[in-house]
Amino acid sequence: MTDTEDLKKTPLHALHVELGGKMVPFGGYDMPVQYPAGILKEHLHTREKAGLFDVSHMGQAFLAGADPARALERLCPADIVGLKEGMQRYGLLMTEQGTIKDDFMFSRLAGESALYLVVNAGTKDGDFAYIAGKLDGVAVLEPRPDRALLALQGPAAGAVLERHSPGIDKLTFMKVVRCTVAGAPAIVSRSGYTGEDGFEISIEAIHAERVARALLGEDEVLPIGLGARDSLRLEAGLCLYGHDIDETTDPVSANLVWSIAKRRKLDKDFLAGEAIMDKVFNGTPTKRVGFRPDGRAPAREGTEIADKSGRIVGKITSGGFGPTLNAPVAMGYIETALAADGTDVDLIVRGKPLPAKVAPMPFVPHRYRRAI
Amino acid sequence: MSEVRFTDQHEWVRVDGDEATIGITKYAAEQLGDVVFVDLPEAGRKVGAGGEAAVVESVKAASEVYAPVGGEVVAGNPALTEDPAKVNADPEGEGWFFKLKLADKGELAKLMTKDQYDEFVKGL
Numbered sequence: 001m002t003d004t005e006d007l008k009k010t011p012l013h014a015l016h017v018e019l020g021g022k023m024v025p026f027g028g029y030d031m032p033v034q035y036p037a038g039i040l041k042e043h044l045h046t047r048e049k050a051g052l053f054d055v056s057h058m059g060q061a062f063l064a065g066a067d068p069a070r071a072l073e074r075l076c077p078a079d080i081v082g083l084k085e086g087m088q089r090y091g092l093l094m095t096e097q098g099t100i101k102d103d104f105m106f107s108r109l110a111g112e113s114a115l116y117l118v119v120n121a122g123t124k125d126g127d128f129a130y131i132a133g134k135l136d137g138v139a140v141l142e143p144r145p146d147r148a149l150l151a152l153q154g155p156a157a158g159a160v161l162e163r164h165s166p167g168i169d170k171l172t173f174m175k176v177v178r179c180t181v182a183g184a185p186a187i188v189s190r191s192g193y194t195g196e197d198g199f200e201i202s203i204e205a206i207h208a209e210r211v212a213r214a215l216l217g218e219d220e221v222l223p224i225g226l227g228a229r230d231s232l233r234l235e236a237g238l239c240l241y242g243h244d245i246d247e248t249t250d251p252v253s254a255n256l257v258w259s260i261a262k263r264r265k266l267d268k269d270f271l272a273g274e275a276i277m278d279k280v281f282n283g284t285p286t287k288r289v290g291f292r293p294d295g296r297a298p299a300r301e302g303t304e305i306a307d308k309s310g311r312i313v314g315k316i317t318s319g320g321f322g323p324t325l326n327a328p329v330a331m332g333y334i335e336t337a338l339a340a341d342g343t344d345v346d347l348i349v350r351g352k353p354l355p356a357k358v359a360p361m362p363f364v365p366h367r368y369r370r371a372i
Numbered sequence: 373m374s375e376v377r378f379t380d381q382h383e384w385v386r387v388d389g390d391e392a393t394i395g396i397t398k399y400a401a402e403q404l405g406d407v408v409f410v411d412l413p414e415a416g417r418k419v420g421a422g423g424e425a426a427v428v429e430s431v432k433a434a435s436e437v438y439a440p441v442g443g444e445v446v447a448g449n450p451a452l453t454e455d456p457a458k459v460n461a462d463p464e465g466e467g468w469f470f471k472l473k474l475a476d477k478g479e480l481a482k483l484m485t486k487d488q489y490d491e492f493v494k495g496l
Contacts, residue, residue, distance in 0.1 A: 296408060298408070321431050
């Protein structure tokens with residue numbers, strides 16, 4: 001039994017309970033895994049119309065200083081210095097050993113010198129201590145536990161948010177702006193974790209419930225729990241930290257080299273830069289890829305992957321049922337020689353080989369709003 | 373006359389003569405959420421009381437289904453292979469999992485009656 005007394009609550013906790021949310025521990029918080037509609041309906045509704053997610057458990061912070069972008073580049077191989085005003089980007093927080101301490105989003109708000117960061121819930125305390133320690137004297141990290149974070153995701157998200165924040169629908173993918181949402185001062189980015197068009201809305205905790213109720217009051221919007229958040233991101237081929245990537249995996253094995261900027265590859269001026277570039281050029285023994293099992297049985301996290309001779313060649317790191325595809329999907333690490341799309345493998349489910357194919361990700365095409 | 377009994381693992385068993393039909397309770401189906409796959413035992417397989425007999429997978433997780441009583445599997449429910457959502461729609465009817473030829477009718481006495489099970493669920 002989990003002692004729920006020790007779990008933290010987001011500013012929307014009472015609303016989740018009122019909406020009939022089934023509460024479970026996640027990342028140190030008591031969070032809704034689903035509402036009465038259930039994971040399947042919540043998932044499909046998000047792809048069809050719009051879903052509202054409480055992601056206030058994630059860590060928000062500002063990084064200030066003379067040149068916070070230059071400072072943060074030491075810990076992250078993305079192009080942070082070159083990020084234009086009003087833009088957001090994905091980055092990896094690296095360990096000294098060249099493995100992944102976390103993945104996070106960073107933004108440069110127009111007219112502001114500090115960077116705005118969003119990191120994972122379960123890792124935020126460790127991340128913040130790590131960043132503050134490593135950048136001591138060159139940048140100042142200011143965690144913002146006073147802020148809530150909502151995600152409004154799905155094809156109707158633009159039309160819905162426009163009603164509460166006129167002009168916001170002009171924002172395109174990975175752009176970020178300060179504005180008001182239902183009268184509350186907000187930082188809004190056009191991004192998310194579902195593969196759909198949508199927004200992430202950072203507001204002060206005191207306004208969270210009012211803003212959430214305003215958005216839930218729209219016909220197109222249903223509240224969505226962590227269960228559907230997981231199945232949506234899996235179909236979108238997006239990594240879940242602590243499962244698909246962690247401090248034992250590196251950016252090259254994880255197939256996240258796209259997040260390392262060209263300038264950074266040449267300069268290698270980040271933690272374990274030499275070691276990571278060696279992997280970029282020479283490859284890694286294993287690689288993260290997608291899998292489509294035959295039939296309907298899901299292959300869950302921890303499932304072993306065998307080649308057709310029965311030799312174990314990898315492991316599933318995320319797996320489940322994809323409601324949009326009405327079929328199981330999975331991702332995991334496999335020996336690089338077997339990582340090509342279409343390769344036949346067996347997933348060992350309950351002792352029996354379940355035939356599957358290495359498959360391209362995303363499993364469901366992304367539908368980001370790249371242009372107006 | 374058929375008799376229905378329940379386990380603390382939330383299976384039900386309905387007995388007609390020496391044939392037992394087994395499924396999961398409404399409570400279990402609600403806890404699991406949307407069922408997307410059911411792995412059923414093959415005819416002829418022998419299972420002991422309390423032994424793992426089937427697996428039910430929801431979007432979120434996999435759960436074992438145990439045989440409330442021992443016996444030889446007669447058939448799995450073919451309708452669940454086509455439409456696993458029947459487990460949610462009618463868990464104690466059309467959503468049955470498998471049928472057994474009972475080995476020992478005496479094992480039924482160790483299981484809960486409907487009233488006992490309802491009381492048990494209330495206490496959870």
